[in-house]
Amino acid sequence: MSGLPAAAVDDGVAAADERIPLTLLTGFLGSGKTTLLARLLAHPDMGETAVIVNELGEVGIDHHLLTRVDERTVLLDSGCLCCTLRGDLADELRDLIDRMDAGEIPRFRRVAVETTGLAEPAPILFTLLTDRVVQTHYRLDGVVTTVDAVNGADQLARQPEAAKQAAVADRLVVTKSDIAEPGAAAALADRLRRINPHAAVLTVVQGEIHPDDLLAAPVRDLRVVADELAAQGHGAAGAAGGHRHDHGAHEQAADHADHAGHQHGPDEAHAFSIVLDAPLDWTAFGIWLSMLLQAHGSSVLRVKGLLDVGGTGPLLLNGVQHVVHPPQHLAAWPDDDHRSRLVVIARGIEEHAVRASLVAFDGTARRS
Amino acid sequence: MTDHWAEVGGGVRDRIERVRFLNTVLAHWGLRLDDWGNRVYVLRNWKGVGKPVPDLGKLWVIAEQLNGGPLDPLDPALIERLSQAAA
Numbered sequence: 348m349s350g351l352p353a354a355a356v357d358d359g360v361a362a363a364d365e366r367i368p369l370t371l372l373t374g375f376l377g378s379g380k381t382t383l384l385a386r387l388l389a390h391p392d393m394g395e396t397a398v399i400v401n402e403l404g405e406v407g408i409d410h411h412l413l414t415r416v417d418e419r420t421v422l423l424d425s426g427c428l429c430c431t432l433r434g435d436l437a438d439e440l441r442d443l444i445d446r447m448d449a450g451e452i453p454r455f456r457r458v459a460v461e462t463t464g465l466a467e468p469a470p471i472l473f474t475l476l477t478d479r480v481v482q483t484h485y486r487l488d489g490v491v492t493t494v495d496a497v498n499g500a501d502q503l504a505r506q507p508e509a510a511k512q513a514a515v516a517d518r519l520v521v522t523k524s525d526i527a528e529p530g531a532a533a534a535l536a537d538r539l540r541r542i543n544p545h546a547a548v549l550t551v552v553q554g555e556i557h558p559d560d561l562l563a564a565p566v567r568d569l570r571v572v573a574d575e576l577a578a579q580g581h582g583a584a585g586a587a588g589g590h591r592h593d594h595g596a597h598e599q600a601a602d603h604a605d606h607a608g609h610q611h612g613p614d615e616a617h618a619f620s621i622v623l624d625a626p627l628d629w630t631a632f633g634i635w636l637s638m639l640l641q642a643h644g645s646s647v648l649r650v651k652g653l654l655d656v657g658g659t660g661p662l663l664l665n666g667v668q669h670v671v672h673p674p675q676h677l678a679a680w681p682d683d684d685h686r687s688r689l690v691v692i693a694r695g696i697e698e699h700a701v702r703a704s705l706v707a708f709d710g711t712a713r714r715s
Numbered sequence: 716m717t718d719h720w721a722e723v724g725g726g727v728r729d730r731i732e733r734v735r736f737l738n739t740v741l742a743h744w745g746l747r748l749d750d751w752g753n754r755v756y757v758l759r760n761w762k763g764v765g766k767p768v769p770d771l772g773k774l775w776v777i778a779e780q781l782n783g784g785p786l787d788p789l790d791p792a793l794i795e796r797l798s799q800a801a802a
Contacts (some may be wrong), residue, residue, distance in 0.1 A: 630733050633721025634740065634771065639790045641775035671720045700789040708788070709799035713738055715799075 374493030379522030386554030394426030397455040442712035489517035496527035515647035573688035582620035631712030649692035719771040
């Protein structure tokens with residue numbers, strides 16, 4: 348069977364993308380998001396940045412105010428533009444471009460958007476990825492999620508939204524470590540790495556962080572993450588010679604027993620990886636993943652992959668619950684290791700069933 | 716089927732292969748997808764009740780309606796069926 352996703356190839360490589368990078372700032376209620384935002388807005392290096400917030404009054408920027416552009420937009424002394432969200436985020440983002448082009452506001456080179464504490468990240472990402480005007484001007488650069496060291500572990504255990512916000516993150520910011528019990532911040536950081544090992548985990552006290560560290564911190568290498576998960580028993584590698592195999596249930600149980608430090612309950616969000624030796628059939632993979640997300644979208648919190656679908660470079664795949672970014676074909680592999688790697692963050696579904704299903708779909712396509 | 720992330724690009728051959736593979740999977744639930752002139756897709760259940768399908772994302776929603784329940788790719792019976800077919 349086939350085959351390459353042709354339009355993805357046409358999209359080119361990330362380096363050629365000149366759209367304005369957009370960072371989504373999320374976090375559970377009381378997790379220190381507003382404190383972080385207030386310190387960020389006051390930072391002298393926030394020039395040429397537009398920040399969309401829920402309430403201007405909440406972020407305490409009066410003594411940094413340079414000009415009030417209109418009733419909902421202010422220019423700060425750093426050159427940072429701050430405006431409140433009126434309603435629809437896509438409308439707001441389009442309006443910012445229109446006002447910049449009309450010369451009503453200064454030019455900006457990056458955007459940060461604050462979400463409400465209870466916001467589900469997937470619908471916001473869906474808006475960003477499906478609005479054609481927004482897609483033309485902005486690219487989603489990353490999601491920053493704040494989790495506080497005092498209440499974060501409890502929220503992750505009890506609140507479904509908190510685990511979703513941690514899973515969707517590219518940068519996880521542990522806050523309030525200065526007022527938490529000794530060791531709480533480190534324990535939370537470990538828990539966050541088990542949920543989302545791909546994200547950078549940063550510890551911040553009183554919102555003190557350089558904007559570039561927050562808005563442009565690199566994520567971890569997906570291939571390293573996938574291989575670490577496999578080494579911990581949360582992954583399966585394809586056998587040599589292009590033939591794949593799947594760990595059976597007993598083998599999985601043994602793997603988990605060998606890694607008691609990474610035990611988790613069946614409904615606890617955690618990451619696992621699938622590593623495959625031979626190129627994937629793209630048609631079968633697309634059908635498999637779309638079907639998986641339809642049937643288990645509330646359990647599959649995040650899917651990220653670097654896949655060999657037979658082209659010269661890998662295909663980068665990034666999905667959040669039901670929402671999948673347009674796959675991006677990279678120009679080349681970084682080295683000779685072309686194995687496909689898929690990292691899944693999920694809860695309430697069996698790792699070995701996901702693997703077995705993918706292998707069965709791919710094997711069927713390969714033989715038809 | 717043009718707007719779904721898994722379907723962007725590709726030509727007639729890809730459409731034919733996609734439908735053929737989908738039918739291998741859908742047969743597990745007694746469903747069949749037809750491609751009418753490479754323009755319109757129609758999904759039918761074993762009773763012959765059919766519905767048009769705009770894209771892959773909607774396919775699974777419509778398939779659930781026609782099937783009267785979810786189509787789970789992790790269903791052990793489906794995995795077994797596909798594995799045997801591939802062996």
